[in-house]
Amino acid sequence: MNILFLFLDGIGLGENNSEKNPFARAEMPYLQSLLGGQTLIQASAPFEGERATLLSVDPNLGVKGLPQSATGQSVLLTGINIPAELGYHYGPKPNPEVAQYLDGKTIFAKTVKAGKKAALLNAYPARYFEGIDSGKRLYSAIPLALTNAGLSLFTQADLYAGRALSADFTGKGWREFMALADSPVFEPQEAGEKLAELAKQYNFAFFEYWASDYAGHKQDMDSAINQLERFDAVLKGLLKIWRDEDGIILLTSDHGNMEDLSTRKHTAANVPLLLFGDKKYRREFQKDIHDLTGIAPAISRFLEIN
Numbered sequence: 001m002n003i004l005f006l007f008l009d010g011i012g013l014g015e016n017n018s019e020k021n022p023f024a025r026a027e028m029p030y031l032q033s034l035l036g037g038q039t040l041i042q043a044s045a046p047f048e049g050e051r052a053t054l055l056s057v058d059p060n061l062g063v064k065g066l067p068q069s070a071t072g073q074s075v076l077l078t079g080i081n082i083p084a085e086l087g088y089h090y091g092p093k094p095n096p097e098v099a100q101y102l103d104g105k106t107i108f109a110k111t112v113k114a115g116k117k118a119a120l121l122n123a124y125p126a127r128y129f130e131g132i133d134s135g136k137r138l139y140s141a142i143p144l145a146l147t148n149a150g151l152s153l154f155t156q157a158d159l160y161a162g163r164a165l166s167a168d169f170t171g172k173g174w175r176e177f178m179a180l181a182d183s184p185v186f187e188p189q190e191a192g193e194k195l196a197e198l199a200k201q202y203n204f205a206f207f208e209y210w211a212s213d214y215a216g217h218k219q220d221m222d223s224a225i226n227q228l229e230r231f232d233a234v235l236k237g238l239l240k241i242w243r244d245e246d247g248i249i250l251l252t253s254d255h256g257n258m259e260d261l262s263t264r265k266h267t268a269a270n271v272p273l274l275l276f277g278d279k280k281y282r283r284e285f286q287k288d289i290h291d292l293t294g295i296a297p298a299i300s301r302f303l304e305i306n
């Protein structure tokens with residue numbers, strides 16, 4: 001049984017307001033068909049359909065201030081209420097106090113310890129590793145948790161060999177921003193198919209998408225809509241290849257942002273937890289999830305890695 005954790009940074013469940021919420025405006029026919037004709041907004045949750053479940057999950061965790069990426073991602077990876085223990089939300093990248101939670105206690109570490117296979121399916125370009133090695137760039141929570149578990153980040157060679165995907169799904173970014181004329185490029189639906197094929201090779205696969213948070217900070221409605229419409233096709237490809245009996249695909253976020261483009265800051269909105277897969281798996285998975293801390297224990301239970 002496998003899990004694919006699809007992490008979209010900075011997407012909350014917002015209002016049905018097309019002035020500020022790209023989710024109220026983007027054409028996402030595939031996702032809507034899974035949600036009984038509804039869009040991905042607060043009023044649509046909770047929902048259970050034939051192939052998808054939508055829950056609304058609180059990322060604030062009883063701590064004042066707006067939720068941030070380092071603590072939010074660390075909560076998703078550990079199930080520990082880190083903001084409550086520290087007394088603050090923190091981000092975007094982990095400080096030493098947050099980083100100490102990302103060694104030994106994460107889903108990546110537990111999967112490895114149980115003798116099962118885990119991977120972060122994003123490929124990272126050479127200049128990312130140069131930044132890390134020179135000390136100019138710090139790991140964000142997810143790569144830090146992965147490397148602490150003794151696993152390696154995928155590289156440009158892995159992207160070319162088809163073992164990993166670009167963070168923008170399609171790979172167009174590598175051609176545009178890294179001047180790699182021969183790098184692999186997929187149509188969005190093909191990228192989703194590829195993601196499913198890769199994920200099935202691991203007990204626990206993770207994919208991190210960050211451009212959604214970026215569009216939120218930039219208050220960029222056009223980019224947000226483009227991203228969501230492209231993602232709808234990715235999802236279609238993904239669920240074409242992933243069969244219900246393969247396990248669970250979960251999609252969630254660390255905090256709201258892109259669902260309210262009237263502010264450049266994060267929001268206090270709940271985040272979506274979308275589950276895809278067999279209905280009985282979904283019901284079992286969701287039963288103790290009340291806020292962001294419930295997700296990691298549900299993964300551990302499902303993979304039997306406690």
Ligand SMILES: [Zn+2]
Binds near residue numbers: 010092266
């Ligand atoms: Zn952010």
